[in-house]
Amino acid sequence: MNKHVSRRDFIKKTAAAAALILAGPASTVLSAGKVFAKAPAKKKTSIAPVIKADVKNIGGKEVVWLPENSTEYKKLMLPDVHLPLIAQNGGLVPITVDSKFPMKKGNYIKAFHVFNLNNPTPKIAVFNLTPENGRAYISTRIKLQQASYVQVITEYSNGKMYGNKKYVKVTVGGC
Amino acid sequence: MKIGTIMVRVPRKVKKGKIFKVMSITKHPMDTGLVKNPKTGKIIPMWIINKVDIYYDKKLITSCDYGIAISANPFLAFYLKAENKAPLEFVMYDTHHNIYKKTVMINVV
Numbered sequence: 001m002n003k004h005v006s007r008r009d010f011i012k013k014t015a016a017a018a019a020l021i022l023a024g025p026a027s028t029v030l031s032a033g034k035v036f037a038k039a040p041a042k043k044k045t046s047i048a049p050v051i052k053a054d055v056k057n058i059g060g061k062e063v064v065w066l067p068e069n070s071t072e073y074k075k076l077m078l079p080d081v082h083l084p085l086i087a088q089n090g091g092l093v094p095i096t097v098d099s100k101f102p103m104k105k106g107n108y109i110k111a112f113h114v115f116n117l118n119n120p121t122p123k124i125a126v127f128n129l130t131p132e133n134g135r136a137y138i139s140t141r142i143k144l145q146q147a148s149y150v151q152v153i154t155e156y157s158n159g160k161m162y163g164n165k166k167y168v169k170v171t172v173g174g175c
Numbered sequence: 176m177k178i179g180t181i182m183v184r185v186p187r188k189v190k191k192g193k194i195f196k197v198m199s200i201t202k203h204p205m206d207t208g209l210v211k212n213p214k215t216g217k218i219i220p221m222w223i224i225n226k227v228d229i230y231y232d233k234k235l236i237t238s239c240d241y242g243i244a245i246s247a248n249p250f251l252a253f254y255l256k257a258e259n260k261a262p263l264e265f266v267m268y269d270t271h272h273n274i275y276k277k278t279v280m281i282n283v284v
Contacts, residue, residue, distance in 0.1 A: 142245055
């Protein structure tokens with residue numbers, strides 16, 4: 001028996017082995033690619049485009065949308081809307097609306113209207129507040145159908161309405 | 176736990192004039208009326224809480240109108256100013272004409 005392996009033979013065998021090793025993962029990657037290519041195609045049919053329009057009118061009253069860095073925006077103390085950047089479960093998205101506006105008698109935040117135009121029913125909830133609250137703060141958990149803008153409209157006691165919104169990514173819809 | 180049980184968390188003692196947080200959670204399925212039962216294939220009918228009224232010292236403090244997009248077992252947190260020792264009452268109405276109530280005392284020192 002000849003135990004000695006020739007140089008030529010060695011190169012041939014290693015090349016073949018290398019080809020096998022390379023081909024193995026490459027083929028699996030290809031098949032995985034096919035699977036991933038199919039799945040989003042199915043999802044895309046159900047996902048509607050994100051609506052960027054704002055709510056302009058509530059109950060006959062006009063809603064004003066201010067740019068976020070303007071002086072009036074800071075003066076009105078429009079609430080901060082705390083939402084997760086990515087919501088893993090669309091059926092349970094925590095939302096906190098918090099404003100530092102002083103709740104004095106005669107000048108206070110009357111209500112928060114929460115909207116999402118991508119949901120089956122755009123109106124999510126209305127929270128009515130009074131000066132006895134002491135602080136304009138509401139925290140709940142809502143359902144979101146897909147990645148979209150959550151719009152919070154603040155109604156002041158003088159009847160004026162101002163809006164601000166935030167974008168949320170949703171991985172699994174919850175409606 | 177029975178459907179409609181309201182759990183409320185308030186501090187044991189509050190100083191007069193201070194603002195404190197009230198947290199509540201309600202046991203409720205909050206069916207939207209859009210989801211199908213995977214076993215039978217029939218649509219689960221809508222059953223949601225659509226109105227919440229909160230009274231403090233027999234005065235309406237906060238009220239909420241809910242749509243279908245509030246998650247199951249609705250959670251609600253808000254702030255309240257302590258005036259005097261009085262009950263805090265939660266009243267919830269749902270689309271099956273049930274009324275759920277819960278009263279807690281607020282100890283103002």
